[in-house]
Amino acid sequence: MKTILPFFLLFFYGFAHSQTTISGSVVDDNNQPVPGANIIVSGTSTGTVTDFDGNFLLNYSQKPPFNVQASSVGFETMIIQVTSNYQKLNFILKEGTSLDEVVISASRTPERIFESPVTVERFGLKEIKNTASADFYGGLETMKGVDVNTNSLTFKSINTRGFAAFGNNRFMQLVDGMDNSAPALNFPLGNLLGMTETDVQNIELLPGAASALYGANAFNGILFMQSKNPFDFPGLSGYVKRGITSQEAAGNNAYTDFGIRAAHKFSNTFAAKVNFGYLKGTDWYATDYSDKNMPGATRASNVDYDGVNIYGDNVRFNIKDAALGLEALGRIPLGASALVPSTFVSRTGYAERDLTDYNAESVKADWGLYFRPWADNFEIAYVGKVGTGSTIYQGAQRYRIDNFSMQQHKLEIKNKNFFLRGYITSDKAGDTYVMDVAGPNLLAAWKPHQTWFGEYAGAYVQSKSVGATDAQAHAISRQFAETGRLEPGTPEFQNAFDTVTNDTSFLTGSKIKDNSKIYHADANYNFSHLTDVADIQIGGSYRTYKLNSFGTIYADADGAIPYSEIGVYTQVQKTIMEHLKLTGSIRYDKSELFDGFFSPRISAGYTLGEKENHNIRASYQTGFRNPNTQDLYIGLVTGLGTLIGGANDIGDRFVRPYSNSQFAQNFLGQPATLNQAGSAAYTNSMAASIATGLATHNPSNNGSEFIGNPNYVKPEQVTSFEVGYRGKLNKVILDFSAYYNTYKDFIANESVVATHYGNNANFDLTGFNPQNPASVAGLNQDTQLILAALRNNDFARYQTYTNSETNVNSYGGAIAINTKVLGNFDLGTNYTYSNFEFDKIANPNFRPSFNTAEHKVKATFGHTELFKNFGFNIAWRWSDTYLWESSFGDGQIPAYHVIDAQMNYRIPSLKSSFKVGATNLLGDDYATAFGTGLIGSMYYLSWTINNL
Structure with a gap:
């Protein structure tokens, strides 16, 4: 099944080396394959990883003898000596713990989670394979301390430690070191334009402030996604998922998700890969018609009704003033306005389902050319990414993101001690429009607001003059003013709708036009190979924004708006007395629009216990968030x-x-x-x-x-204090953290x-x-x-x-417990507590938008090999009731229970794995935010082929 795709070969090599080829397999102590295990020549960075079936092939440019080690998350490392060419190595790994997982994000250097100076979460190949969610991105919901707010079927927003929004400017998402935020929006659109599942190697999540190493906007957390290098993961792999989405409002609709990855190692110096992903489904219908201003009211009971998912009814006017205007123009008798009360009346708007087709779609591709010209640990890489999609985004309004596109291009040079990268991100708004703006302008295109309210007031005067009650007069007036209304489904409505959604003036239309760009460069050098005094790093970054909405969104009618940011940092890490690891970091950032800002971080971790199975940590760190492009311009x-x-x-x-x-x-x-x-x-x-x-x-x-x-x-600024503990108690793995944050200058x-x-x-x-x-x-x-x-x-x-001049304090903690029960069943559970405080009496108009539940509990239960080649996993989540606050609207989010489940079966001869699963298995539609569509259920069947 091996397939070599034609790649464009950029580099040639002209000399050969002595080379040793080894192959083998990695299994656990139950003789089950361990996919994604790291195979490394001891003392070097030369290595590879095992494929879906636990097999590997490795070429090394030296003659034997030398040692090769195999390691994987949750297993103890094993070393075998290579004594001859073409030797076959069979590793049997004993089960270890998740504390041995290696992460990079916490200190910008490889280290075990056990020794990390701050809280960090990891989601690797094993978790991706076993997730009960329909995709790997949704599987992040099971991690402790993580909120995944579902904006739509194709747009999920990740947040940690509160103060969340769908346009989450306080949380960063990096894909292979590139900021995945759209320049015009300043936040990532979930995985809409992100990674293809078969190309994900691992995911790390760093909650809380991280400005000391990552600069501006590393304010409330960072998500790191790392893809598979074609040198280490050559071959062809792909998946297809088919199923349905089920929601009370939308019914049952087809769902398709398809992805393919092709990678080839042409030689020891050149490798390349390409990925493609496609997803299509029907979005969650938003059908909340409750009145924003008068709970329990309807259009029939409130003449000033403003429905949550009704657009155009926010256009309101005092009909007393309208009657006075008619009287002044002589259109009603003098004194007739006395019959009209001083009452605000709103226009009859259009439901959201009339203003969008709810098509959810994502098309993305990426490619990479990787060159290792001199040594195995030196690499030059070019990576390109492009994606387009349709989704729904909720900010101050509800946006129909339609044919939105984004592309990124990166050039990177690195080895194990340094990296230097530069990339450009560019977006285009496509056919995106704002539904809240389309509604009023669609009404105005049919009948100007002044005319409509004038007709309403005139009909009211006439009705009252013949003895109608107030309720009757209002009913008659609305019916009269609505005569000739454009009805959804008619050609007249569609023509007006097309006109409004293709007009970029928000006075008459609703379309967004944009082609903004970000130019970014960053570098890091680790001096640990040059000195034994301490692990010392220095680095920095430079970023330039170029905002270009052609005067439709930004104040850029006279030309694109450029502005830049620069930052430099250093970190010193030292282990003393064998058990105490100290880390100190400081970063200086300067935007051309603001004064410079220092972000220090100090942390300490102490390892103790007879078997050194316990680690206690504490840290102090600061962070800041620069105003985003919209906040500024x-x-x-x-x-x-x-x-x-x-x-x-x-x-x-x-x-x-x-x-x-x-x-x-x-x-x-x-x-x-x-x-x-x-x-x-x-x-x-x-x-x-x-x-x-x-x-x-x-x-x-x-x-x-x-x-x-x-x-x-x-x-904005934040100061954070954190303490934590990680340890192994017999078969139980425990990870606990608690924090206290102080925020000021909230935007x-x-x-x-x-x-x-x-x-x-x-x-x-x-x-x-x-x-x-x-x-x-x-x-x-x-x-x-x-x-x-x-x-x-x-x-x-x-x-x-x-x-805001209001200072806000937030605090919370999380604890995760993982163990084996009933023999070899995996059981994991975690609890997260989150809360905040501020002086509400002194600041009655401040809206903190904490937007997370005070209590959250999650649990998973499964077995990777219940019987030969068969596994399953069940995930349960519970969230307490909480208040969602945003510029779109405020409302209580009821508590919810969600169960996701999957069963999988491997057929090694076909290099295939089949999975049948369901999300929200209980079938109770629920929400994670106010004003969005309720989240229904998904039922799917997937087939994954992994020919690595």
Whole structure:
């Protein structure tokens, strides 16, 4: 079944070496194959790994004798001496523990998890094979301390230690050292554009702050995914999964997931690989029609209804004001407006299912060329990745991510002591649009909002004049205003929908246009081979952003926005008194937009016990998160206001023309139009809630409380203390950690208004008479101008990006216990506790968005070889009730139980493994966030061929 694909050969080699070829197998003490075991020539970095059946082939450029060692996660290392060419080695590994797993992420150097200075989790080939989830990425849900929030079928967001969001800027995801975040979004889209399952070698997860080694945005955790090197993993492998998704709202729908990997070692100096993955299914329907503003209300019971997954009903107006306008135009009799109450009424919106087809799709490919020209431990590699997909993302709005594409290209030079890499990431928004914006603009395309509310108010007056009750009048008015409504499924609706979703102006359309890029380079050198004093590392990174939305999202109408960040770090690690391992790290980062920032980390680990089976650790570390691209430079104009970034040069990049009222022109001498810079939101504004009160003549305090003027945005900061224990107690493996974090300068939004005229600095209502609000006698000129601007709608609404003055503390802990029961059954369980605190009385308007349950419990039970070639695994998860807070909406997430299960059977002669599995086996739809589709069940059958 071996297949050699035609690769483009970039390098040639012109001389041969003496070479020894060895082969063999690795099995456990039950004579079962150990796939993915490391086979290494002792004292060198030359090695390979075992294939699906535990077999390996290794070439070494020296003559015998020499030693070869075999090791694998959960087994003790075994060494055999090679005495002749073509010798066959048969390793039988005794079962060890997961504490012997080797990780790199914690200290940027290989070390056992047992000795890691901070908490780290690992998900390797064994876990990928045995996961009960439909894919390896979903299998991460079983890890302790990990939250996996399901945004859609193809977009899952990983988070640790709270403060989660789907657009999770506080969590990094690295794939072979490359940041997997989309430049325009500043967060990874789960595994939508990530890795193909057959190419995953291992995954490491580092929860908590890690800025000391990884810099800006290594704030709340990092996920490291490492792929298989074709030198070590040559051959052809692939998988196909077919099944259904089942949800109460969407019914049963087909699901397909397919992937293939081809790798070939052309010689000892050149190898290459290519991967391809395809997934298609139907997304989870979002059908929460509860009222955001009045729990339990419906459209029939609340004229100002605003449904969670209804879009367009956020357009609202006071029908009293609409009636007054009609009266002024002579369209209703004078005095008729007295029949109309001062009541806000919302338009009738469209359900989310009318604005998307819920197609979930992912297509991705990657390729790599690997060259080892001089020695086995020196490698030059080029890697390219490209992906496109369709999914749903929830941020401040619900986004239909459609045909979104991203590509990455990396060049890397490395050996066991250093690496130097550079890569570029580029994205394109494709046909992406915002459903919350499409809804209102679709309604306006059919009937302008002013016309609709005018018809509503006129019908209300007419109904009341003939004796209708208030409820009857509202019903008649809505029916009259809705006459001729565009109905989903009709050609007229589809034509209007296509127009709106292809229009990049958010005043009339909803489409996102973007082609932003990130250029990144980083390097690291480890001096441990040069000195025995200590393990010393130095490194650094440089990154440049180039934002280019063509003026549709960012304030980049005049051209792309570039800005850069640079960081340098060092780490010293030393073991003293044989059992005490000390680690000290410090990093300095500087963005051209902010002052420099130092991130120190100090940790200590002490090994004790007669067999050295126990390790106690403690650490202090700091972290920070730079404002993301949208926090800095968004300049998005919508019908409800403008989202304006908090960079201190935003005023130079965002300027928009506005029209003044006839009153301002005729009586105040103001120009018909003016240009207002976005900086007005930060230098000449007031809180939107206060401005609303002033516009309706309800001021109650002096002017000092009316000034908004939020500060320009700056980085968030965190200080973290952590303690932990890892150890083996007979057959039980125990891993415990606890932490306490202090956060400050949380990036937050503040809604303000900036009037077209009047200086906010001089605003003062001293002497204002609330009994006679029309009188402005005794007020200074700027105050009079501002009041006039508010009453005549001569102002702009902004949502700013700034920092909260509220300090937040979070704390928690996690414990995992793994053992063997009933002979050789694997049993693992873990518990996570998470909580936070802040002064809510002093900060009633602060939204912390902790977004994680206080208590979570997970457990797995299975057997890799219940009988010959047959295994199974069952995973159970329970989450406590918690509050989800976001700019989209807030709501309680009910507690849930989830059971996933799988059975697998190997057929070695076909080099195949078959798996049948189900997720959410109980069939109870559940949610991990407010406003998303409920997560249903998946039932699948997979066939994996591994011809490595």
